[in-house]
Each structure stands twice: as structure tokens, then as C-alpha cells.
Amino acid sequence: DVKVTQSSRYLVKRTGEKVFLECVQDMDHENMFWYRQDPGLGLRLIYFSYDVKMKEKGDIPEGYSVSREKKERFSLILESASTNQTSMYLCASSLEGPGLADTYEQYFGPGTRLTVT
Amino acid sequence: TQLLEQSPQFLSIQEGENLTVYCNSSSVFSSLQWYRQEPGEGPVLLVTVVTGGEVKKLKRLTFQFGDARKDSSLHITAAQPGDTGLYLCAGPPSGTYKYIFGTGTRLKVLA
Numbered sequence: 470d471v472k473v474t475q476s477s478r479y480l481v482k483r484t485g486e487k488v489f490l491e492c493v494q495d496m497d498h499e500n501m502f503w504y505r506q507d508p509g510l511g512l513r514l515i516y517f518s519y520d521v522k523m524k525e526k527g528d529i530p531e532g533y534s535v536s537r538e539k540k541e542r543f544s545l546i547l548e549s550a551s552t553n554q555t556s557m558y559l560c561a562s563s564l565e566g567p568g569l570a571d572t573y574e575q576y577f578g579p580g581t582r583l584t585v586t
Numbered sequence: 587t588q589l590l591e592q593s594p595q596f597l598s599i600q601e602g603e604n605l606t607v608y609c610n611s612s613s614v615f616s617s618l619q620w621y622r623q624e625p626g627e628g629p630v631l632l633v634t635v636v637t638g639g640e641v642k643k644l645k646r647l648t649f650q651f652g653d654a655r656k657d658s659s660l661h662i663t664a665a666q667p668g669d670t671g672l673y674l675c676a677g678p679p680s681g682t683y684k685y686i687f688g689t690g691t692r693l694k695v696l697a
Contacts, residue, residue: 473628478626511687511688511689511690512629512674512687514685559628559629560628561628573616573617573619573677573678573685574619574631574634575619575629575631575676575685576631577621577628577629577630578628579626579627579628580626580627580628582626
């Protein structure tokens with residue numbers, strides 16, 4: 470089974486702090502994703518990566534950056550946390566990328582609920 | 587803008603009842619996936635449908651992909667409290683590099 474783990478289930482940070490969210494997958498997947506999930510807004514893509522050191526902006530990249538130094542690890546960085554970044558953050562991985570295969574299945578981690586005060 | 591609209595948005599039913607959740611779009615999708623997300627957890631993949639008209643069964647859950655690959659449905663027979671959760675459809679619109687999530691259906695099955 471694919472396993473995607475996230476470094477923290479719950480996190481409380483202060484406004485202005487730099488926040489690191491870590492995600493690790495153990496299935497040698499090429500593609501990794503960061504989403505945030507908010508009530509009424511659904512899942513929104515922040516960034517994705519289709520290879521080591523490669524990254525692409527998603528729909529809402531402002532205020533975030535990412536790092537992928539190793540294939541299995543994808544980090545989301547909040548440079549200066551703000552209260553509007555309070556959310557559930559979900560990491561996912563997939564074997565193939567969109568546009569490259571008809572079947573395109575994502576495997577999610579358990580999520581990190583981040584509260585910025 | 588490619589959208590996946592799910593209906594109903596919320597559903598509260600008694601144990602043993604049947605239900606159907608719909609996922610609709612005006613765009614053609616290469617495939618559609620269905621996920622279930624329990625409170626405080628990440629979505630878990632249930633099934634992928636690829637061919638227009640395809641039907642897949644997973645125990646009491648039946649998934650169908652529309653003939654034109656623009657819509658899908660999830661039917662649950664004899665719902666149980668363990669079926670409670672947020673159901674999401676998602677997929678890559680044909681000819682794009684995107685992956686779109688549906689608006690979600692929140693199901694509560696009462697014992």
C-alpha cells in the first residue's frame with residue numbers, strides 16, 4: 470500500500486513565523502502535491518512537483534513556497550504565516566502526472582491542521 | 587472553467603437506506619476517481635472509472651461513469667454508519683494537465 474506521511478497532525482503557530490510542513494511518500498512516486506482544504510472552498514492546489522527540484526504553481530501559490538530535494542520528500546513553507554493561512558493542509562502523491570495517463574490516482578496523507586494565531 | 591459539481595451537498599440518512607451521489611460536468615474527463623474522506627483525515631481513493639458507461643462495484647458501493655464521460659454516480663446500498671464521510675469525485679479533464687476535485691457530498695448515516 471502507498472503510504473504518505475505528514476510531519477504533524479496539528480500545528481499552532483504565531484503570525485509572522487516561518488512554518489515548515491513536511492511530507493514523505495514511500496512508493497517512489499514521481500509527482501507530489503500540496504493542497505489546502507477549507508469549508509465551502511473544497512480542495513485547492515497550492516503547488517505540485519513532477520520531479521526532484523522541479524515545482525509548478527497551483528491555483529493559490531501566494532504566500533507559500535516548496536522544496537523537493539529528494540524524490541520521496543516534498544516540503545511546504547509558509548514564509549511568514551498569516552491568520553488566513555489557518556487551514557487543513559493535505560499532501561498527496563501519484564505515480565503519473567495529469568495529461569500523461571488516463572488513470573491518474575492520488576494518494577493522500579492524513580493532513581496537518583494548522584492554526585495561525 | 588472546468589468544474590465538477592456534486593449533488594446533493596449534504597445527505598443525512600438512516601442505516602439501511604439506499605442513496606445516490608452525483609458528479610456532473612460540462613467537460614469530458616479522461617477518467618474519474620472517487621474518494622472518501624473521514625473527519626480529520628486525508629481522502630482515500632475508492633475507485634477509478636475510465637471507459638464511458640463503465641460500472642464498478644466495491645461491496646455495497648456501485649460507481650458508474652457516464653457514456654459521454656462528463657458525469658459519474660455513486661450508489662450505496664443499505665448504508666451503514668461506517669459509510670459516513672465526505673465523498674469527492676475528481677479527475678483530469680481530457681487534453682489538459684489539470685486535476686479537478688468536485689465540490690463534495692457530505693454523508694451522515696445514522697444508526
